[in-house]
């Protein structure tokens with residue numbers, strides 16, 4: 254059975270679990286990382302030398318990096334196309350979202366607003382990330398094809414972009430008002446597996462003074 258090492262409060266673990274649930278794949282999730290620890294053991298470092306979650310373990314082999322795990326799951330159990338060009342058309346958006354949504358949103362805006370006190374906050378970095386995110390989101394807004402990013406069915410892109418939208422809409426920051434993306438998000442919110450694994454309240458992660 255597939256084992257996922259990673260705490261469910263992690264923005265990188267959540268899309269992996271959402272994906273497994275949508276695909277109906279049996280798995281076990283182990284609380285690792287953050288307050289649970291467990292990332293410094295030789296066994297964990299052998300699976301991910303960076304000591305970060307998530308890690309997928311299956312039949313004595315392992316995969317680190319959320320994007321790689323999602324790709325593996327969608328290839329093995331999902332609707333990821335076998336044709337390289339068709340697959341690349343999807344991966345292109347998944348990779349773009351990783352670089353242009355995840356990077357400004359999670360390691361900068363989320364981190365600065367939730368894990369750093371107001372006193373120590375790097376407001377210049379937040380403002381720069383907000384501007385970059387507005388640009389990127391306008392491009393995604395213009396390219397949503399239907400109820401899901403690629404049209405009528407969930408695909409790899411949804412797990413990458415959709416996985417970030419709860420924090421995008423719930424965090425208090427200067428974001429663009431994009432009706433297409435909001436409608437896309439509202440549609441994802443109808444999915445029980447999305448609500449259960451992505452819409453996880455992060456207020457407890459807020460440090461005092463943030």
Ligand SMILES: N[C@@H](CCC(=O)N[C@@H](CS)C(=O)NCC(=O)O)C(=O)O
Nearest residue numbers: 263264265286287305306307318319
């Ligand atoms: N590039 C990695 C980043 C993973 C990452 O930053 N994970 C964070 C949680 S979101 C982590 O492991 N932090 C340390 C911890 O939770 O102990 C990926 O995409 O999987």
